Amino acid sequence: xxxxxxxxxxxxxxxxxxxxxxxxxxADELFVTQAAVSHQIKHLEEQLGMQLFRRMNRQLQLTDAxxxxxxxxxxxxxxxxxxxxxxxxxxxxxxxxxxTLESIAASWxxxxxxxxxxxxxxxxxxxxxxxxxxDFDRDKADMAIRYGPGGWPGVSATKIADEEIFPxxxxxxxxxxxxxxxxxxxxxxxxxxxxxxxxxxxxxxAVGETAIEVPxxxxxPHSNLVMQAVMAGEGVALGRSFLIGPEIASGRxxxxxxxxxxxxxxxxxxxxxxxxxxxxxxxxxxxxxxxxRVAARTGDS
Amino acid sequence: xxxxxxxxxxxxxxxxxxxxxxxxxxADELFVTQAAVSHQIKHLEEQLGMQLFRRMNRQLQLTDAxxxxxxxxxxxxxxxxxxxxxxxxxxxxxxxxxxTLESIAASWxxxxxxxxxxxxxxxxxxxxxxxxxxDFDRDKADMAIRYGPGGWPGVSATKIADEEIFPxxxxxxxxxxxxxxxxxxxxxxxxxxxxxxxxxxxxxxAVGETAIEVPxxxxxPHSNLVMQAVMAGEGVALGRSFLIGPEIASGRxxxxxxxxxxxxxxxxxxxxxxxxxxxxxxxxxxxxxxxxRVAARTGDS
DNA sequence: AATTATACATTACTTTTTCTAATCTTAATA
DNA sequence: TATTAAGATTAGAAAAAGTAATGTATAATT
Numbered sequence: 001x002x003x004x005x006x007x008x009x010x011x012x013x014x015x016x017x018x019x020x021x022x023x024x025x026x027a028d029e030l031f032v033t034q035a036a037v038s039h040q041i042k043h044l045e046e047q048l049g050m051q052l053f054r055r056m057n058r059q060l061q062l063t064d065a066x067x068x069x070x071x072x073x074x075x076x077x078x079x080x081x082x083x084x085x086x087x088x089x090x091x092x093x094x095x096x097x098x099x100t101l102e103s104i105a106a107s108w109x110x111x112x113x114x115x116x117x118x119x120x121x122x123x124x125x126x127x128x129x130x131x132x133x134x135d136f137d138r139d140k141a142d143m144a145i146r147y148g149p150g151g152w153p154g155v156s157a158t159k160i161a162d163e164e165i166f167p168x169x170x171x172x173x174x175x176x177x178x179x180x181x182x183x184x185x186x187x188x189x190x191x192x193x194x195x196x197x198x199x200x201x202x203x204x205x206a207v208g209e210t211a212i213e214v215p216x217x218x219x220x221p222h223s224n225l226v227m228q229a230v231m232a233g234e235g236v237a238l239g240r241s242f243l244i245g246p247e248i249a250s251g252r253x254x255x256x257x258x259x260x261x262x263x264x265x266x267x268x269x270x271x272x273x274x275x276x277x278x279x280x281x282x283x284x285x286x287x288x289x290x291x292x293r294v295a296a297r298t299g300d301s
Numbered sequence: 302x303x304x305x306x307x308x309x310x311x312x313x314x315x316x317x318x319x320x321x322x323x324x325x326x327x328a329d330e331l332f333v334t335q336a337a338v339s340h341q342i343k344h345l346e347e348q349l350g351m352q353l354f355r356r357m358n359r360q361l362q363l364t365d366a367x368x369x370x371x372x373x374x375x376x377x378x379x380x381x382x383x384x385x386x387x388x389x390x391x392x393x394x395x396x397x398x399x400x401t402l403e404s405i406a407a408s409w410x411x412x413x414x415x416x417x418x419x420x421x422x423x424x425x426x427x428x429x430x431x432x433x434x435x436d437f438d439r440d441k442a443d444m445a446i447r448y449g450p451g452g453w454p455g456v457s458a459t460k461i462a463d464e465e466i467f468p469x470x471x472x473x474x475x476x477x478x479x480x481x482x483x484x485x486x487x488x489x490x491x492x493x494x495x496x497x498x499x500x501x502x503x504x505x506x507a508v509g510e511t512a513i514e515v516p517x518x519x520x521x522p523h524s525n526l527v528m529q530a531v532m533a534g535e536g537v538a539l540g541r542s543f544l545i546g547p548e549i550a551s552g553r554x555x556x557x558x559x560x561x562x563x564x565x566x567x568x569x570x571x572x573x574x575x576x577x578x579x580x581x582x583x584x585x586x587x588x589x590x591x592x593x594r595v596a597a598r599t600g601d602s
Numbered sequence: 603a604a605t606t607a608t609a610c611a612t613t614a615c616t617t618t619t620t621c622t623a624a625t626c627t628t629a630a631t632a
Numbered sequence: 633t634a635t636t637a638a639g640a641t642t643a644g645a646a647a648a649a650g651t652a653a654t655g656t657a658t659a660a661t662t
Contacts, residue, residue, distance in 0.1 A: 008309035072384025083373025
């Protein structure tokens with residue numbers, strides 16, 4: 001039952017001509033010349049083996065066959081148009097799935113979402129928490145927030161923040177612990193580490209302490225767990241500027257030294273490059289860029 | 302509100318691929334290569350600015366967008382297919398309008414129609430009586446029976462009968478009139494003429510009577526009126542073989558001499574050449590050809 | 603009655619789209 | 633590890649669609 005259809009372009013030309021009862025006006029509508037419509041319809045009539053129009057000199061009439069065909073074609077084209085219309089609508093409204101790392105979601109994104117929803121009530125944002133980079137060809141995510149070196153192929157990435165790394169501890173620990181005058185004093189505190197990532201040497205190097213043996217202490221798999229531990233007063237850890245803005249601002253975390261190391265990786269909003277121009281994707285990208293800019297200015301990043 | 306649609310061919314490729322969930326199988330269905338489908342869909346996705354399929358290596362899935370689009374396209378293409386289907390049906394069944402001269406309709410065609418209806422109950426034959434040759438570009442007639450020299454441009458014509466012309470009179474006139482031994486004896490009868498056409502000289506010439514002054518008598522505009530007059534015993538006229546078969550066969554008209562003149566014109570079934578192959582037209586053409594052949598054999602032409 | 607204007611048809615190309623063959627890529631399967 | 637089964641890619645060929653210019657027929661106008 002594979003459908004047997006004549007040239008679809010010819011059918012479209014027929015429909016326009018039948019609707020306007022004029023090849024010339026149909027041509028205008030289709031942005032082609034009258035000759036093009038004339039050709040298409042002649043071709044179609046040949047393929048079908050029947051006349052669709054009666055050409056009287058000033059007037060065009062549908063033959064019986066044309067009258068039969070016309071409503072089918074109009075309805076079919078209308079239906080196609082509404083399908084396309086629905087898709088366009090879909091690019092504008094409805095669900096937008098953003099894939100992020102858990103740490104970003106928890107500490108940065110989720111608290112700000114109410115804001116996004118207020119600005120874009122037509123977009124129903126849903127988060128997908130994934131440990132590892134999205135593959136837009138596979139996953140159903142429309143966009144992602146990624147932490148990495150940038151320059152990924154096939155995606156358009158907008159940097160939202162560089163990441164600064166510096167020691168943080170809880171105010172209570174700072175108070176009851178040994179005095180913290182000099183970076184070396186940090187070694188008197190328990191140092192908490194993040195699995196797989198360790199930048200303590202880099203940070204000490206940045207403050208001129210090159211020959212330090214950094215003791216291992218407890219460690220956690222994700223930076224937000226590390227921060228939980230720090231806020232519980234369990235020790236000192238390296239905090240990532242992008243993720244702990246609110247904790248610093250509220251005083252739940254204290255930054256004893258201004259010195260920081262800029263991480264090689266940054267945070268990016270990414271979307272498949274073919275989707276970069278679509279309204280929903282642009283809305284989210286613009287929102288997040290603006291949001292980080294405001295956050296940076298108010299020291300709340 | 303002129304509809305804004307992407308390439309219809311690409312939409313068709315999409316629909317097939319979405320239905321079979323395979324570019325390869327869609328390609329088979331559309332009688333093209335897999336590469337063609339791949340191109341079309343890539344192109345379509347670019348135009349729409351969204352992915353329609355998720356390509357996993359062995360498996361193809363519709364994205365949300367694809368799922369939205371799919372039923373619209375399926376329904377639209379189905380609708381187009383049913384329009385075309387209806388047209389094909391129309392070429393096979395339903396009304397067939399045949400244009401003829403009144404004389405042919407009355408004396409030849411109408412009496413045989415019951416026969417055609419029996420053979421082709423699916424065709425609803427309707428006659429259109431027209432004095433002058435049909436123009437298929439104008440009139441709604443699908444076919445015609447024409448009397449003429451043949452070789453018309455743009456139409457396919459099948460000769461159904463040559464026309465023989467010979468004198469006829471009513472049996473009662475033959476009986477009560479002067480004896481008819483020799484062609485010249487005809488001059489003792491009133492000769493009835495047909496307006497515009499006069500072949501008496503030709504006929505006399507055919508029987509070797511070259512130097513005859515043919516007297517004018519009464520005349521009528523159409524040959525069937527002439528024949529009415531002859532059957533009413535009003536005189537002798539030249540009868541046309543094609544039209545008076547039944548009258549001769551039943552004895553209502555008598556043919557006193559075997560000699561006849563073959564007319565320059567013949568009878569043809571004609572149809573616009575683009576329609577010549579269609580089932581209804583072929584059915585009528587075949588029927589009429591067969592019918593005249595039978596009539597010629599049984600002497601009933 | 604002649605002239606003008608309108609609308610589709612035709613012709614000879616040109617341009618665009620579509621398709622193909624060959625080859626590549628990726629990952630599931632043997 | 634090799635094989636196989638999709639789809640993707642590339643470069644070029646083929647087919648379809650479109651154009652400009654002109655032709656034709658005839659209704660409308662002058």
